[in-house]
Amino acid sequence: TPGAEGEAPQPPGPAKPRSGRGQERPPSPAGSRVSPHPEPEFEEGPCGWGGCTPKALQLFNNPEGYLAVYSLLAVTQGVVVNGLVNISISTIEKRYEFNSFLTGLISASYDISFCMLSLFVSFFGERGHKPRWLAFSAFMLGLGSLIFCLPHFGSGKYQYGDKLEDTCQTSETTSANLTCNASTKSSEQNYLYVFMLGQLLLGVGGTPLFTLGTAFIDESVPKHKSSIYIGIGYAMSLLGPAIGYIVGGQLLNIYIDIHIPERQDTTHTKVDHDDPRWLGAWWIGFLICFFSVWLLIIPFSMFPKHLPGTAKVQAEKISETHDNGSEALVQTKNIGKSLKDFPVALLILLRNPVFMSLIMASSSEALVATGFATFLPKFIENQFGKSSSSSATLGGLVLVPAAAIGQLISGFLVSKYKMDLKSIIKFMISTCSVALLLNTVFLFVECKNEPFAGVSETYNGTGMLQNLTAPCNAKCGCLRSMYYPVCGRDGVQYFSPCFAGCASYFVNNNLTKMYYNCSCIGKSKKESDSEDLQIDALPGKCSTQCRFLPFFLTTFFLAVVFTFMAVTPTTVAILRCVPDKQRSFALGVQLVFLRLLGTIPGPILFGVSIDNSCTLWDVDECETKGACWIYDNKRMAYLLLGMSAACKIITIIFVVLAVYFYKPPASNKVLTQQDAEMVSAVNT
Numbered sequence: 129t130p131g132a133e134g135e136a137p138q139p140p141g142p143a144k145p146r147s148g149r150g151q152e153r154p155p156s157p158a159g160s161r162v163s164p165h166p167e168p169e170f171e172e173g174p175c176g177w178g179g180c181t182p183k184a185l186q187l188f189n190n191p192e193g194y195l196a197v198y199s200l201l202a203v204t205q206g207v208v209v210n211g212l213v214n215i216s217i218s219t220i221e222k223r224y225e226f227n228s229f230l231t232g233l234i235s236a237s238y239d240i241s242f243c244m245l246s247l248f249v250s251f252f253g254e255r256g257h258k259p260r261w262l263a264f265s266a267f268m269l270g271l272g273s274l275i276f277c278l279p280h281f282g283s284g285k286y287q288y289g290d291k292l293e294d295t296c297q298t299s300e301t302t303s304a305n306l307t308c309n310a311s312t313k314s315s316e317q318n319y320l321y322v323f324m325l326g327q328l329l330l331g332v333g334g335t336p337l338f339t340l341g342t343a344f345i346d347e348s349v350p351k352h353k354s355s356i357y358i359g360i361g362y363a364m365s366l367l368g369p370a371i372g373y374i375v376g377g378q379l380l381n382i383y384i385d386i387h388i389p390e391r392q393d394t395t396h397t398k399v400d401h402d403d404p405r406w407l408g409a410w411w412i413g414f415l416i417c418f419f420s421v422w423l424l425i426i427p428f429s430m431f432p433k434h435l436p437g438t439a440k441v442q443a444e445k446i447s448e449t450h451d452n453g454s455e456a457l458v459q460t461k462n463i464g465k466s467l468k469d470f471p472v473a474l475l476i477l478l479r480n481p482v483f484m485s486l487i488m489a490s491s492s493e494a495l496v497a498t499g500f501a502t503f504l505p506k507f508i509e510n511q512f513g514k515s516s517s518s519s520a521t522l523g524g525l526v527l528v529p530a531a532a533i534g535q536l537i538s539g540f541l542v543s544k545y546k547m548d549l550k551s552i553i554k555f556m557i558s559t560c561s562v563a564l565l566l567n568t569v570f571l572f573v574e575c576k577n578e579p580f581a582g583v584s585e586t587y588n589g590t591g592m593l594q595n596l597t598a599p600c601n602a603k604c605g606c607l608r609s610m611y612y613p614v615c616g617r618d619g620v621q622y623f624s625p626c627f628a629g630c631a632s633y634f635v636n637n638n639l640t641k642m643y644y645n646c647s648c649i650g651k652s653k654k655e656s657d658s659e660d661l662q663i664d665a666l667p668g669k670c671s672t673q674c675r676f677l678p679f680f681l682t683t684f685f686l687a688v689v690f691t692f693m694a695v696t697p698t699t700v701a702i703l704r705c706v707p708d709k710q711r712s713f714a715l716g717v718q719l720v721f722l723r724l725l726g727t728i729p730g731p732i733l734f735g736v737s738i739d740n741s742c743t744l745w746d747v748d749e750c751e752t753k754g755a756c757w758i759y760d761n762k763r764m765a766y767l768l769l770g771m772s773a774a775c776k777i778i779t780i781i782f783v784v785l786a787v788y789f790y791k792p793p794a795s796n797k798v799l800t801q802q803d804a805e806m807v808s809a810v811n812t
Contacts, residue, residue: 172439173432185430191348194259194435195357197427198341201266202365204421205334208273208414209238211372213327216410219380223286223407224279224319236728237324241331243723250339250716251470254709258344259431261336263424268333270422276326277414279319286384286407294612294624295643296604296631338719343712346703348435351445352546354703359539359696363532370528372413373520380408447793448549448704450482473710477717482705485786487721489556489779490698493691494726496775499734500688500768501527506738507768510759511575512680513672522681530685534692542697549704552697553787557780559693564776566687570769574762575674579620581648582627583744583758588618588650594744600648601629611757615670616649617663623757628665641667694779705790737767 174181175189187193213235221231253261345361346354384407477483504527509519538559542552579585582596591598596608606626614622614630622628629647636642646664699715706714741763742756 171433172436173434175430175432177430188427189431189436191345191357191435194348194431195345195361197424198262198337198345198361199364201262201269201337201341201421201424201428202361203368203371204417204424205269205337206365206368207372207375208269208368208417208421209330209334210369212376212410212413212417213238213276213330214369215373215376215380216413219384219407219410220323223384223410224283226320230320234320234323234327237327238331238334239723239728241328242335243720245332245335246339246716246720246723247474247713248470249335250712250714251473253336253340254343254712255465256340257433258336258340258712259428259433261340262344263428265333265336265341266421266424266428268329270333270418270425272326272329272331272333273414273418273421274326275329276323277411277418278326279322280384280411282322283319294610294626295633296601296606296626296629296647335716335719339715340712342699342715343703346700346711347442347708348438350441351704352543355542355696355700356539358699359535362539362696362699363535366528366532366535370524373524376410376413379412380410382409382412383407384409384411442708447708449707449793450480450705450790473713474717477706477710477714480706481789482786483702483714485782485789486553486698486702486705487718488725489560489782489786490695490718491721491725492775492778492782493560493694493698494722495730495733496772497691498727498730499771502731503734503738503768504684507764508677510764511573511761512674512677513578513669514677526681526685527688530688531692531695534689535696537689538693539696542700549701550787550790550792552701552704553783553790556694556697556701556783557787559690559697560776560780560783563687563690563694564773564780566683566690567769567772567776569680569683569687570765570772573674573676573680574765575672575676577758577761578670578672580744580758581616581620581622585620587648596623596627596744598648601627604629612667613669614643614665614667616646616665618650619670620649621670622648622665625665625667630665643667701786734768734771737771738764741767 175185175193176182188196217231217235220226220234226234249261342358342361345357349357386409505519505523508514508522514522538555541547542555545551547555577584581587582591582598583594586593587598587600590600596606604626606624608623610624610626612624614625614628616622616628625633625641625643625646628643628649630643630649631645631647633641633643642663643665644662649664702714702718703711738759739756741760742758743760744758745756
């Protein structure tokens with residue numbers, strides 16, 4: 129291995145080509161500390177544990193073997209963090225009586241720990257044993273999964289109360305149950321801190337994965353193959369949320385305590401999936417992932433510090449670091465060896481205009497991507513009249529495959545055509561521009577709202593708009609917190625059977641409720657309706673007349689493909705525009721900016737924009753505003769278009785700036801006086 133212990137000092141004269149760059153070592157300025165012995169940069173070795181290196185394990189001691197294990201860890205991380213947590217959060221909210229603010233704290237805990245540790249883990253791990261860092265990552269992800277599901281085992285059996293009827297109840301006992309009791313607080317809310325601890329540990333485990341793990345791939349393969357390896361790893365990480373949603377959704381069909389107890393009311397024998405009190409077994413998925421991810425500790429602990437052939441790969445690489453003196457500065461001053469180098473190492477990256485432009489561009493893309501990942505199902509549900517479950521399924525079928533395809537295509541193209549740094553950035557400009565044009569699909573798919581009693585229509589000429597209560601349902605004691613839409617035979621949608629004035633129902637052979645004796649529903653608009661005249665309303669929203677859904681899904685699928693075609697090139701460009709010994713640290717800085725400027729504010733800004741299109745809010749007995757029930761479809765479409773277009777334009781601007789600022793490195797670059805003064809100023 130180059131620079132091994134016991135090697136004689138190099139004689140005076142031109143230095144040997146530096147591994148990974150192929151350039152001469154620049155002369156040291158006066159006063160700099162340079163060791164007479166070159167440090168061992170690449171400690172290649174066999175796969176195994178100490179002296180135990182079975183021959184069979186050496187088949188995996190290569191980039192392909194590492195990529196396979198890395199992909200498994202990325203998938204598992206995605207299953208837990210972006211799949212199981214998201215699909216379980218509403219069940220956890222009901223089980224432990226959390227409000228939206230508290231569940232928001234649980235979700236944000238992952239990003240908080242990720243941001244706090246990302247810089248330090250990537251800084252110290254750059255020169256460390258990266259595979260062992262990933263073994264630590266697997267350990268923390270497993271521990272976080274275990275702790276996150278512990279509240280289920282400590283909170284006892286789930287106790288549900290009496291079922292609230294959704295029909296018109298005119299008895300005095302109904303109104304007695306509608307009193308405000310805002311002071312009630314469940315003792316089980318103390319489990320909030322256990323959930324937050326689990327998320328914090330998951331954030332600790334996720335930090336090395338996308339910083340040190342990605343940098344290890346880049347340093348182990350030739351430059352023209354790096355993009356395809358990274359693209360495969362990133363695409364595999366996107367399978368995690370899809371698997372999490374599918375598996376988690378199936379697990380929610382299992383009762384939370386496995387055994388379904390007898391009902392505590394006199395109407396039926398057992399609680400079923402359609403009962404609003406039903407809670408699924410959200411905790412099983414976390415328990416499975418706990419065991420699964422800990423199994424990955426074994427293969428990661430077997431890999432050497434550097435894979436065989438790393439020194440040769442690095443020696444053949446040609447530097448594309450932005451020419452601002454940072455490469456010579458990092459090499460000459462040997463920055464990154466100790467904690468005192470942290471400020472100057474961070475300052476070097478922040479002074480790199482190409483790096484900062486790419487970070488701002490990727491943060492803008494992350495903002496719009498997380499916004500759509502959160503609210504695309506809501507848009508489909510309201511715009512095209514789909515149910516919540518089918519909207520979530522359609523949203524997942526668009527986002528996950530399109531994102532994976534985009535990253536694979538871009539990684540393949542960058543690798544096939546052996547693009548240099550400037551070509552990669554220009555490629556990003558083209559993909560972002562196409563994605564911007566495709567996002568205009570929101571202009572052409574806006575669908576008008578269907579008639580809704582008390583919102584856009586009156587109750588057969590009685591009552592007022594923006595008021596669900598009318599003379600026909602005033603004595604029913606209806607709850608605005610129980611949103612259970614029904615479609616009347618008059619073609620008008622009603623907030624619930626109660627607000628439609630329905631006093632009775634029966635269950636047909638398909639186990640579907642049919643409502644009749646509805647005082648608020650007028651005559652059918654179809655003269656041909658001669659049968660089932662006793663049925664006044666059917667559960668669910670009225671079928672929409674909008675037929676743009678296939679066109680929207682196809683166009684938006686392409687928009688997501690072109691959006692994610694910029695993700696892998698952005699990572700490759702960041703790795704190439706910074707000094708070799710700052711690659712992991714650069715990815716850590718990027719991920720902090722992505723969290724602070726993208727994934728954290730993204731859902732918040734999109735949520736505020738969508739709330740501006742709300743026309744009917746949930747108001748409980750205490751007159752507290754809750755979720756939005758009905759949106760203005762046209763306004764929602766235009767707001768989403770405005771948000772996505774603004775983010776795309778910002779992205780294009782910063783990518784263009786990256787091309788403008790980039791200067792290819794000059795040969796035999798020496799440390800400038802300005803850079804030397806900067807180091808002295810920071811150190812003092």
